[in-house]
Amino acid sequence: GAGVSQTPSNKVTEKGKYVELRCDPISGHTALYWYRQSLGQGPEFLIYFQGTGAADDSGLPNDRFFAVRPEGSVSTLKIQRTERGDSAVYLCASSSSPNTEAFFGQGTRLTVV
Amino acid sequence: AQSVSQHNHHVILSEAASLELGCNYSYGGTVNLFWYVQYPGQHLQLLLKYFSGDPLVKGIKGFEAEFIKSKFSFNLRKPSVQWSDTAEYFCAGRPTSGTYKYIFGTGTRLKVLA
Numbered sequence: 251g252a253g254v255s256q257t258p259s260n261k262v263t264e265k266g267k268y269v270e271l272r273c274d275p276i277s278g279h280t281a282l283y284w285y286r287q288s289l290g291q292g293p294e295f296l297i298y299f300q301g302t303g304a305a306d307d308s309g310l311p312n313d314r315f316f317a318v319r320p321e322g323s324v325s326t327l328k329i330q331r332t333e334r335g336d337s338a339v340y341l342c343a344s345s346s347s348p349n350t351e352a353f354f355g356q357g358t359r360l361t362v363v
Numbered sequence: 364a365q366s367v368s369q370h371n372h373h374v375i376l377s378e379a380a381s382l383e384l385g386c387n388y389s390y391g392g393t394v395n396l397f398w399y400v401q402y403p404g405q406h407l408q409l410l411l412k413y414f415s416g417d418p419l420v421k422g423i424k425g426f427e428a429e430f431i432k433s434k435f436s437f438n439l440r441k442p443s444v445q446w447s448d449t450a451e452y453f454c455a456g457r458p459t460s461g462t463y464k465y466i467f468g469t470g471t472r473l474k475v476l477a
Contacts, residue, residue: 253406254406281463283464283465285465285467290469290470291469291470292367292369292453292455292467292468292469292470293407293453293465293467294467295464295465295466298462298463298464300463305462305463306462306463306464308462308464309464341406341407343407343465348463349395349414349459349463351397351409351412352465353409354399354406354407354408355406356405356406357406
């Protein structure tokens, strides 16, 4: 597609459940980012991939959060044992290289009830 | 620690007024700087970017920003705002080496009155 695609656009889950959020970057983009945005805040960095490897995962809040990008394209953010505090919009972005600007998707709004 | 701060959280202007949104960054090395905009119900879009060279950069929709290294600032300006500029504006910085993660400010919500 022309832009970064994220699915689902909305996800409601019960506390304690496992969720997966998917990101399809722009074709050919090697760099992929995950961010989390809470109401009234700027995007907060979670993890950055260059190709298949996580180049920087320093933003993952704890070991319940994990992300993969097995073939260097699509990425999945996985959250185990969800908590109400995980409720936020999860943003994905990609760029053609680390030195170019990133393009963002629409985000997945996660609500943990 | 790397950080980006935006001083104005909410700004209300009338159409045709001039706009300046403040952004300051704190980084240990060379940094690329960005302004992103989020219109209601839409995704973050790039307004403009500074990588190197002329510190006055021009972006889309008549926006510009000036990189002042001595003040660690990258303020966004527009001489005459329109109602359609109502949106949330985010300043972001990214190191040019090492980790390439973006650090965002908390955003400025702009409302332009028709």
